[in-house]
Amino acid sequence: MSSPAHADRGLIVAEGLSRSFRVRRRTMFDRPRTSIALHPTDLEVAEGESLGLIGESGSGKSTLVRLLLALDRPSTGRVRVAGRDVDASASARSLHWLRRDTGLVFQDPYASLDPRMSVGRIIGEPLWALDIAGDHRARVRDVLVQVGLDADMADRHPHEFSGGQRQRIALARAIVHRPRILVGDEPMSALDVTVRAQILALLSRLRVEEGLTMITVSHDIGLVQHLSDTVAVMKDGRIVERGTVSAVLQHPAQEYTKRLLAAVPVIPSV
Numbered sequence: 001m002s003s004p005a006h007a008d009r010g011l012i013v014a015e016g017l018s019r020s021f022r023v024r025r026r027t028m029f030d031r032p033r034t035s036i037a038l039h040p041t042d043l044e045v046a047e048g049e050s051l052g053l054i055g056e057s058g059s060g061k062s063t064l065v066r067l068l069l070a071l072d073r074p075s076t077g078r079v080r081v082a083g084r085d086v087d088a089s090a091s092a093r094s095l096h097w098l099r100r101d102t103g104l105v106f107q108d109p110y111a112s113l114d115p116r117m118s119v120g121r122i123i124g125e126p127l128w129a130l131d132i133a134g135d136h137r138a139r140v141r142d143v144l145v146q147v148g149l150d151a152d153m154a155d156r157h158p159h160e161f162s163g164g165q166r167q168r169i170a171l172a173r174a175i176v177h178r179p180r181i182l183v184g185d186e187p188m189s190a191l192d193v194t195v196r197a198q199i200l201a202l203l204s205r206l207r208v209e210e211g212l213t214m215i216t217v218s219h220d221i222g223l224v225q226h227l228s229d230t231v232a233v234m235k236d237g238r239i240v241e242r243g244t245v246s247a248v249l250q251h252p253a254q255e256y257t258k259r260l261l262a263a264v265p266v267i268p269s270v
């Protein structure tokens with residue numbers, strides 16, 4: 001049996017990936033400066049792995065994720081997904097293969113769903129945008145049921161739904177085209193506590209059902225503990241610690257990680 005080209009490496013591989021931003025001058029006498037959001041970083045995420053990205057605000061988590069998904073261009077380095085080079089400067093059409101392989105869930109289910117569109121159109125949009133063959137209406141109905149909603153809800157509009165239901169809709173949209181990789185940037189921070197538990201259970205189930213490789217950015221250590229196998233800790237634009245969830249969360253090697261974890265209770269693994 002032939003193995004995929006990336007079999008000996010991760011499904012996602014970043015090498016020397018960095019991103020600097022030019023800082024706007026406040027007066028005409030200021031020297032031009034750049035700030036480094038991400039220092040040259042190597043990262044591998046294996047197929048089927050669920051990686052949690054943690055670190056204080058401004059540590060570079062979103063920058064890293066945006067670069068991995070070609071939502072931003074790196075200053076240096078490169079990204080490969082499934083053995084293929086990701087070229088963030090390529091046209092949208094040339095990046096269809098990457099969009100097909102990935103699904104994205106953002107923080108705010110209120111802001112991320114277009115209020116003028118029906119739920120069916122919102123969820124089905126990746127199918128037609130990415131030229132995916134098949135019966136789109138049927139697929140939308142199936143995926144609505146898969147995320148715990150009613151197939152008939154496709155004709156309704158986002159304002160008719162609660163925050164938790166909207167995040168289910170956002171998840172349905174993220175997986176409708178059957179991506180291999182699901183990336184969440186603070187996927188639960190806009191939800192209240194009871195709803196979080198339900199969405200966490202749903203994410204865990206979808207991970208298994210769809211065989212997803214996951215990257216989850218979160219300040220919520222509890223979420224990472226339950227959803228991830230491995231964790232990378234970011235500080236000042238660098239990954240300062242990476243390992244299994246149990247190793248890093250139970251026995252952090254870095255003082256920074258210890259401080260990060262000190263504020264939240266970490267439930268011992270069984």
Ligand SMILES: Nc1ncnc2c1ncn2[C@@H]1O[C@H](COP(=O)(O)OP(=O)(O)OP(=O)(O)O)[C@@H](O)[C@H]1O
Pocket residue numbers: 021022035036037038055056057058059060061062063064
């Ligand atoms: N478009 C941009 N222009 C200038 N600086 C930026 C830009 N995007 C990010 N930065 C800077 O890069 C650094 C890393 O930001 P990033 O959003 O990646 O951090 P983060 O860890 O995701 O933070 P948070 O947890 O608050 O979302 C920050 O100092 C931020 O101000």
